[in-house]
Amino acid sequence: MQILYYQDKSGSYSEVVFMNMNFKSMIVLVLFIVGSIFISPVLGDTTTRTLTDMSGNEITIPTDIERIVVACQGGVAQEIVIMGNADMPVAMSSMNLFPMFVKMYPNFKELPNAGSFDDLNMETILKLKPDVVINSVTASKGNAKITENDIPVFQAYTGRAAADTIYNEFRAFGELLNNPEKAEELISYWDEKKEFINNRMKSIPEDERKTVFYTSNKDLGTDTNWGVSYVASSGGINVAKNLGDAKVNPEKLAEWDPDVIIVRGNTDGSYPDQEILNNPQLAGLSAIKNGDVYNVPIGGFWWDRPSPESALGFLWLAKTLYPDTFNDVDMVSEMKSFFKNYYRYSLSDDEANSILSVNN
Numbered sequence: 001m002q003i004l005y006y007q008d009k010s011g012s013y014s015e016v017v018f019m020n021m022n023f024k025s026m027i028v029l030v031l032f033i034v035g036s037i038f039i040s041p042v043l044g045d046t047t048t049r050t051l052t053d054m055s056g057n058e059i060t061i062p063t064d065i066e067r068i069v070v071a072c073q074g075g076v077a078q079e080i081v082i083m084g085n086a087d088m089p090v091a092m093s094s095m096n097l098f099p100m101f102v103k104m105y106p107n108f109k110e111l112p113n114a115g116s117f118d119d120l121n122m123e124t125i126l127k128l129k130p131d132v133v134i135n136s137v138t139a140s141k142g143n144a145k146i147t148e149n150d151i152p153v154f155q156a157y158t159g160r161a162a163a164d165t166i167y168n169e170f171r172a173f174g175e176l177l178n179n180p181e182k183a184e185e186l187i188s189y190w191d192e193k194k195e196f197i198n199n200r201m202k203s204i205p206e207d208e209r210k211t212v213f214y215t216s217n218k219d220l221g222t223d224t225n226w227g228v229s230y231v232a233s234s235g236g237i238n239v240a241k242n243l244g245d246a247k248v249n250p251e252k253l254a255e256w257d258p259d260v261i262i263v264r265g266n267t268d269g270s271y272p273d274q275e276i277l278n279n280p281q282l283a284g285l286s287a288i289k290n291g292d293v294y295n296v297p298i299g300g301f302w303w304d305r306p307s308p309e310s311a312l313g314f315l316w317l318a319k320t321l322y323p324d325t326f327n328d329v330d331m332v333s334e335m336k337s338f339f340k341n342y343y344r345y346s347l348s349d350d351e352a353n354s355i356l357s358v359n360n
Contacts, residue, residue: 003071005125007244008107008250011313017126019152022236023277024353031134036071045069046063046288047062047063048060048061048063049062049063051154051175052172053153053155053156053344054137054155054157054160054168055137057259059132059152059154060130061131061176063130064178064352065084065132065176065178066088066131067088067128067129067131068080068084068089068090068131068132068133068134069089069090069091069092069125069128069130069132069135070089070091070093070134070137071091071093071115071116071120071125071133071135071136071317072091072093072116072134072136072156072158073097073158073301074136074156074157074158074159074229074307075156075158075301075306075307075308075309075310076156077089077092077095078101078106078300078309078343079156079160079169079170079308080134080173080177081105081343082182082186082308082342083170083174083176083179083182083183083186084089084173084177084179084344085103086107088104088177089108089129090111091113091114091124091125091128091130092111092113093113093114093115094113095108095109096348097267097268097271098298098300098301099169100298100355101299101300101301102297104300104339104345112124114128114191115142115231115339116135116139116142116284117135117138117143117192118139118140118142118262119134119142120145120146120308122145122146122149125137125146126149126167130151131147131152132151132154132176133146133152133153133154133158134154134155134156134157135154135155136155136158137155137156137157137158138160139155140297143155143319144223144292145174153342154176156171157169157306158221159164159225159226159305160225162226162228162229162306163194163226163229163230163232163233163307164229165304166306166310167187167190170187171183171187172185173182174206181266183294186342187309188222189338189342193311194311194314197233197314197315197318197326198235199327200318200322201235201318202234203325207236209235210230210234210235210236210237210260210321210322211229211236211237211256211258212237212238212239212258212259212260212261213239213240213242213248213253213256213258213260213262213287213323214230214231214238214262214264214304215248215261215264215272217260217262217264217266217272218272218276218279219247219249220247220249221246221247221248222240222245222246222248222249222255223245226306227240227304229242229306230304230310230313230314230317231262233314234313234314234316234317234318235276235317235318235321235322235323236260236317236321239258240256240270241249250279250281250282252285253282254282257285257287258285258287259287259292260287260292260294261285261287261288261292261293261294262294262296262304262317263276263292263293263295263296264296264302264304264305265298269298273293273294273295276293277293279311281354294320295358296313296316296358297313297355297356297358299312299335299355300343303316304317308342308357309338311338312334312335312338313329313336315329315331316331316356321339331356332349332352334355335347335352335355336349336352
């Protein structure tokens with residue numbers, strides 16, 4: 001019998017007893033022990049990993065994400081089903097605004113609502129034992145509540161992205177959900193559609209391009225963060241691009257006299273287009289007189305807000321602004337292809353036409 005003493009990485013001594021072993025077997029065992037001592041600290045903890053969210057915070061999350069509380073919108077649920085799967089969310093803020101999305105993923109109707117942004121139900125979140133909570137970069141109070149309870153929170157842009165910076169979020173979700181290949185595929189799709197629009201727009205001189213006012217409500221509120229990206233990526237010129245997020249008075253809008261007015265849907269699912277069309281203060285606008293006021297469709301998400309589906313919004317708006325230049329763009333075909341490849345859903349012609357019918 002022989003006894004070998006060794007010191008492990010904690011500094012403690014242990015003994016190994018060799019019973020009836022030949023010299024070669026002893027050498028192999030010694031090498032195994034030594035390797036274990038030096039290799040295990042290098043390998044470290046393989047059950048967790050770190051990544052950087054859209055606030056710039058580095059967070060530690062489980063290696064495999066299985067349970068997600070979605071505490072915001074901003075296209076987050078859409079990113080999860082594209083780069084992960086629909087079984088991952090265990091709670092989600094209301095999806096009532098997006099009936100097509102819920103039709104594709106009916107299990108979302110049954111999920112509890114744990115609140116959103118700064119208004120969170122921490123009792124529900126704690127009971128659900130999520131691997132991660134996804135919330136907005138704007139929800140500082142809500143995010144603090146989550147981290148105080150030792151739950152990792154991944155902060156998403158939720159409307160604060162531009163047409164180029166949103167790629168950072170796609171890649172971050174690809175990393176979060178262990179599917180970077182799908183994130184890169186989505187980015188390539190976006191690049192393809194933007195390049196297609198840019199190439200077509202080369203035939204239209206800058207001074208002949210349509211001026212656009214993008215509004216989110218009857219009070220003429222405008223968003224020049226994503227709004228500028230949305231209009232520019234579609235070949236238009238946003239007349240309010242230097243204004244910042246603000247309400248525009250009718251006098252200023254008359255001064256700009258945009259060729260086209262693009263209307264975002266309300267948070268209750270309705271559109272304020274009729275209130276804009278019937279506002280006597282706006283009756284003299286070229287867009288009103290020419291009937292060029294258009295509601296933006298809502299597919300799985302708002303097409304005029306940053307989300308994976310926004311590239312369809314670029315195509316739709318380009319075709320709306322320049323119907324002759326983009327007359328060969330078949331929106332139904334484009335939608336069916338996107339929904340099949342990214343949502344894994346076979347969209348019917350009737351469903352596609354229903355989404356596009358907001359201006360009928």
